[in-house]
Amino acid sequence: MDRTVLVDRVKEIAEPMLRSLGLELVEVEYAGSARSGTLRVFIDKQGGVTLDDCEKVSRYLSQALDVDDPIPHHYTFEVSSPGLDRPLKKRDDFSRSIGKKIKVKTSAPIDNQKVFTGRLADFKEEKVTLYLEEGKGKAIEIPFDQIAQARLEVEF
Incomplete structure (x- = not known):
């Protein structure tokens, strides 16, 4: 699957969910091969992201990705804050x-x-x-x- 299409699909699934939780989608990255890879979702909110926020997004988004199945093979899923050197995109x-x-x-x-x-x-x-x-x-x-x-x- 094309990496850009995959990342765009994950964004489509994640953005409304994150908005409903009061969070912002900063970035989605997918790295790896055609057989396995790592999906990283970076989230943020006013005042900073907590571990609880990451766990909640991981749980909810993981379920949504299992249903939609945009990644047809094994992958590792990570949710984190963008860090102090966060990218500026929008x-x-x-x-x-x-x-x-x-x-x-x-x-x-x-x-x-x-x-x-x-x-x-x-x-x-x-x-x-x-x-x-x-x-x-x-x-x-x-x-x-x-x-x-x-x-x-x-x-x-």
């Missing part, structure tokens, strides 16, 4: 992370550079405004559609 992720330190990789160079680290200053009109770390407060605007990957940076 527009809401960026809006919610204003003021935080992030790392952005672009699909095409901007000012001869593809990787930027700094403080997320704003997200509006489909643009991320970032105060660059190495630029001593210099701001850069990155169009949302040019972001290949973005993550929160861990701060101590």
